[in-house]
Amino acid sequence: MSAIRGLPARSPAGKGFRLFPKPSGRIGLAGGLILGAGIFAAIYLISAPLGMLLVAAFRGPKDLLPFEPGSEWTFANFAAVYLDRDLYRIIIPNTLVFVAGAVALGFVTAFALAWLVERTDLPGRNAIFTIVLFPLLIPGVVVAIAWIFLLGPHAGWVNVAIRGLAGLSGDGPLNIFSMGGMILAQGVALVPFIFLLLSAVLRSMNPVLEEASQVSGASPLTTFLRVTLPVLRPGILAPLILAVLVALEQFEIPLVIGLPARINIFSTRIYYELNPDTNLPAYGRAAAVALPFLVAGMLLLLVYNRLIRHAERYVTVTGKNFRPARLPLGRWRGPALALVAVYIGFAVLLPLLVLVWTSLFGYEAPSLAVLASARLDAYRNLFADGGFWLALRNTFWVAGASAAIVTAVGAILGWTVLRTRLWGRAALDFLSFVSIGIPSVIAGLAALLLYLSLPVGLYGTVWVLVLAYSYRLAIATRSTRAALAQLHRELEEAADVAGASWLASMRRVVLPLLAPALVGNFVLLFIVGFREFTLPVILQSPDNTVLSVVLWSLFVSNKSADAAALGTLIVLCVVPVIVLARRTLLGRGEV
Amino acid sequence: MTRLWRLMAATLLVTLAAAGARAQAPQAKDALHALYEKAKAEKEVTLWAPAAIEGSWVPAQFEKRFPGIDVKFTPDLQGATKIIAEARAGRHTVDAWSFSIGGMLEVQKRGLLQAEDWSRFGIAKANTFFDGQAAATHNFIYTSIYSKAAVKPADLPKTWSDFLDPKWKGKLVAQAFLLPRLMGFLALEWGEERTEQWGRALIDDQKTLIVNTPSESYLKSGERIFTVGESIPQVYQYRADGVDVGYVTLDLVPAGQFAISVVKDAPHPNAALLLAAWLASDEGRALYDSIVHEVDIRPGSNSTYAKEVAAAKAKIILEDVSNVAQRAKYYEEFSKLVRGQH
Numbered sequence: 001m002s003a004i005r006g007l008p009a010r011s012p013a014g015k016g017f018r019l020f021p022k023p024s025g026r027i028g029l030a031g032g033l034i035l036g037a038g039i040f041a042a043i044y045l046i047s048a049p050l051g052m053l054l055v056a057a058f059r060g061p062k063d064l065l066p067f068e069p070g071s072e073w074t075f076a077n078f079a080a081v082y083l084d085r086d087l088y089r090i091i092i093p094n095t096l097v098f099v100a101g102a103v104a105l106g107f108v109t110a111f112a113l114a115w116l117v118e119r120t121d122l123p124g125r126n127a128i129f130t131i132v133l134f135p136l137l138i139p140g141v142v143v144a145i146a147w148i149f150l151l152g153p154h155a156g157w158v159n160v161a162i163r164g165l166a167g168l169s170g171d172g173p174l175n176i177f178s179m180g181g182m183i184l185a186q187g188v189a190l191v192p193f194i195f196l197l198l199s200a201v202l203r204s205m206n207p208v209l210e211e212a213s214q215v216s217g218a219s220p221l222t223t224f225l226r227v228t229l230p231v232l233r234p235g236i237l238a239p240l241i242l243a244v245l246v247a248l249e250q251f252e253i254p255l256v257i258g259l260p261a262r263i264n265i266f267s268t269r270i271y272y273e274l275n276p277d278t279n280l281p282a283y284g285r286a287a288a289v290a291l292p293f294l295v296a297g298m299l300l301l302l303v304y305n306r307l308i309r310h311a312e313r314y315v316t317v318t319g320k321n322f323r324p325a326r327l328p329l330g331r332w333r334g335p336a337l338a339l340v341a342v343y344i345g346f347a348v349l350l351p352l353l354v355l356v357w358t359s360l361f362g363y364e365a366p367s368l369a370v371l372a373s374a375r376l377d378a379y380r381n382l383f384a385d386g387g388f389w390l391a392l393r394n395t396f397w398v399a400g401a402s403a404a405i406v407t408a409v410g411a412i413l414g415w416t417v418l419r420t421r422l423w424g425r426a427a428l429d430f431l432s433f434v435s436i437g438i439p440s441v442i443a444g445l446a447a448l449l450l451y452l453s454l455p456v457g458l459y460g461t462v463w464v465l466v467l468a469y470s471y472r473l474a475i476a477t478r479s480t481r482a483a484l485a486q487l488h489r490e491l492e493e494a495a496d497v498a499g500a501s502w503l504a505s506m507r508r509v510v511l512p513l514l515a516p517a518l519v520g521n522f523v524l525l526f527i528v529g530f531r532e533f534t535l536p537v538i539l540q541s542p543d544n545t546v547l548s549v550v551l552w553s554l555f556v557s558n559k560s561a562d563a564a565a566l567g568t569l570i571v572l573c574v575v576p577v578i579v580l581a582r583r584t585l586l587g588r589g590e591v
Numbered sequence: 592m593t594r595l596w597r598l599m600a601a602t603l604l605v606t607l608a609a610a611g612a613r614a615q616a617p618q619a620k621d622a623l624h625a626l627y628e629k630a631k632a633e634k635e636v637t638l639w640a641p642a643a644i645e646g647s648w649v650p651a652q653f654e655k656r657f658p659g660i661d662v663k664f665t666p667d668l669q670g671a672t673k674i675i676a677e678a679r680a681g682r683h684t685v686d687a688w689s690f691s692i693g694g695m696l697e698v699q700k701r702g703l704l705q706a707e708d709w710s711r712f713g714i715a716k717a718n719t720f721f722d723g724q725a726a727a728t729h730n731f732i733y734t735s736i737y738s739k740a741a742v743k744p745a746d747l748p749k750t751w752s753d754f755l756d757p758k759w760k761g762k763l764v765a766q767a768f769l770l771p772r773l774m775g776f777l778a779l780e781w782g783e784e785r786t787e788q789w790g791r792a793l794i795d796d797q798k799t800l801i802v803n804t805p806s807e808s809y810l811k812s813g814e815r816i817f818t819v820g821e822s823i824p825q826v827y828q829y830r831a832d833g834v835d836v837g838y839v840t841l842d843l844v845p846a847g848q849f850a851i852s853v854v855k856d857a858p859h860p861n862a863a864l865l866l867a868a869w870l871a872s873d874e875g876r877a878l879y880d881s882i883v884h885e886v887d888i889r890p891g892s893n894s895t896y897a898k899e900v901a902a903a904k905a906k907i908i909l910e911d912v913s914n915v916a917q918r919a920k921y922y923e924e925f926s927k928l929v930r931g932q933h
Contacts, residue, residue: 262931452680542663
């Protein structure tokens with residue numbers, strides 16, 4: 001009842017919930033082994049890239065790789081990066097504006113969409129859920145190009161239309177090549193990622209508190225501000241913090257749209273260090289630039305932990321059954337659908353249209369006259385190429401296996417951190433969180449060095465990709481923690497009292513309740529893995545090529561139609577995963 | 592009279608050289624055939640190059656020419672880093688490596704490329720680099736591409752400086768990767784200061800759009816009508832994609848130099864040398880030209896584009912071991928300018 005009244009639930013800690021550090025407790029040998037394996041895997045998967053990042057930051061000179069004979073310990077990388085006035089004059093201010101703007105836009109939009117889909121009677125929720133996730137499937141470069149098609153100052157479709165209607169001449173009035181354009185494109189690109197995480201949180205929320213507020217006469221706005229938002233705080237903080245870090249790391253839109261605007265930010269600085277015009281990539285300087293990501297991650301983690309110190313305050317799922325009620329939209333149904341339609345039009349349909357159109361017509365401008373010249377040559381080229389089929393097989397395998405590993409390890413870690421008193425659990429939590437601050441290019445280099453040196457025969461195989469992809473534990477751990485924070489311990493205690501083993505309690509009580517969050521994690525990680533580009537490029541061999549590498553190779557070779565065809569096929573491959581996940585695991589008649 | 596003697600001497604030399612080449616041709620063929628016999632047992636060879644265009648066509652052509660040896664091709668712009676990392680770990684997966692000679696420097700400096708006697712395959716010493724550690728295959732020719740629908744032939748620029756004409760303001764696009772490299776070549780001819788002024792005017796005054804993606808979409812959509820500093824193969828690629836474009840041969844023709852090397856401790860050394868020697872031979876270089884339009888305009892080249900350049904009386908600025916470091920220094924600086932870093 002305490003949870004229903006919004007008061008802190010009574011913590012059972014110290015009442016015999018015997019977990020670590022008492023291995024003889026009720027976890028049992030099998031449970032201990034599972035937790036131990038999960039913790040070991042987490043440490044292994046993250047420590048290698050993290051260690052590499054730290055080592056590389058202090059190794060120089062810049063024309064030697066960090067491990068080469070002749071390289072030595074140095075602060076030169078930091079001096080080169082942090083004594084540069086432009087860092088403080090240009091890069092930091094630009095980065096702050098870009099990240100704040102993109103996250104604000106992305107978060108507000110994603111929250112509105114997730115709330116409409118999960119908490120209201122909006123029609124077509126199932127379809128909308130799937131469609132909102134579409135942009136995750138479209139390569140970032142394609143999304144950026146689609147925005148240029150739309151808002152290019154000279155020939156952008158929207159600008160041409162506005163000039164035509166208003167009788168204007170010259171360029172504009174809108175210009176995608178600006179800070180505003182970058183924020184718009186990145187903010188919209190962040191929406192599906194935040195939406196997926198927020199959906200799981202909103203879906204798991206017991207509406208009793210909102211109902212009680214409404215019964216007490218509170219207006220919907222008051223209910224939202226004073227009940228819904230405070231209850232959801234840990235659940236929405238995790239996506240917010242992750243969104244900030246993801247926005248910091250993004251470089252596709254800053255590169256494609258920011259470069260013509262001549263706007264440099266942190267991620268492009270890292271990109272330039274790793275793609276120098278001469279010599280070898282400056283891994284040391286890139287690592288020195290990347291370290292602020294870690295510092296930012298640490299600070300955000302501190303804030304997050306402080307805010308959810310008493311996780312029980314946010315428990316809304318207890319042993320009592322509930323059926324989420326949906327808020328009737330009434331006359332707001334029309335505007336809500338219009339909002340969804342605007343988002344879908346800009347973020348989903350346009351990039352998708354560009355992708356499919358380019359695969360069939362190359363760069364022909366859309367017109368009815370062109371329709372008759374549709375060619376399937378690009379698809380034929382792909383299907384006739386044995387390398388495509390190998391890459392397709394590899395991609396499914398690597399994305400699926402790594403998503404499963406990260407989801408499982410993240411769940412174990414999340415449970416260990418929140419439910420046990422294991423010594424060092426805070427360090428584990430920290431370790432998993434900072435993984436998001438490790439740029440994938442550094443993780444790729446670490447994996448390259450590690451598996452080249454280990455005599456285990458993984459180098460050049462798909463397994464090296466599976467392991468390299470699996471360092472991103474932050475999303476899974478945060479999301480599991482947020483979902484677990486909403487499950488009262490009494491559920492596990494009840495199972496414990498009833499004589500169920502730890503494994504049985506997990507399998508029959510906790511995992512079913514965590515399923516939405518876990519499936520959400522898996523789907524997100526699968527999609528991220530399916531699109532992953534940096535890691536497979538660094539670790540590629542003829543035997544482990546994946547689709548994103550083939551796509552990029554086609555793109556930079558200017559085989560735009562073939563690249564677009566492959567992009568379309570990637571979308572087609574992943575859509576069934578989202579639909580199946582939604583229908584068979586998440587929906588369960590509730591949507 | 593002296594002039595007549597000189598002419599006769601030159602004719603004699605050319606005749607002797609041609610006779611020598613004719614005599615050398617069967618020997619080169621024999622050497623290649625003998626190497627093929629040895630390489631057969633290795634069954635495969637791994638080739639790395641910076642981009643797909645540089646080698647995706649090779650496996651099929653090599654299979655036709657030398658059946659039984661499978662070419663495994665991987666495009667990788669960071670090939671140098673991986674070769675160094677693999678060598679450091681005592682693991683070797685790459686056999687032959689194709690790259691620009693500028694991009695090869697770090698690997699070559701570390702002694703990771705195998706020196707070969709290319710002359711036995713009929714490859715002239717002048718077409719080799721780093722004391723035989725690499726052999727020339729093709730050039731990366733910088734040109735400028737325009738939309739035929741938007742630019743009249745009479746308006747075409749004749750020199751690189753012509754792009755500063757106000758009529759091109761707001762109409763130009765350039766790739767962030769290629770423009771500084773082009774400027775590196777121009778600086779070899781113009782000097783650093785003039786080139787920097789040209790680059791600043793191009794970006795600041797002419798409002799040239801600097802992009803990180805192929806410029807094809809900008810030409811096709813009409814967002815821009817002229818690309819400053821593209822390559823010849825892109826012209827054919829754009830046309831194949833249905834974009835009606837032309838290119839101009841300006842007063843200076845910058846030409847980057849691509850070469851091929853056998854990597855030390857290659858797992859398939861005979862097949863690697865066979866592949867490298869074949870790609871660097873007249874036959875291989877002709878295939879680069881006919882299949883992907885990667886032309887060769889080194890002295891003595893018979894390629895169509897070399898003839899075009901001669902007809903236009905343009906001056907070729909050829910990348911060579913002697914100027915590669917200076918050019919690299921220039922374009923490192925110009926890159927910052929192009930990216931807006933200072």
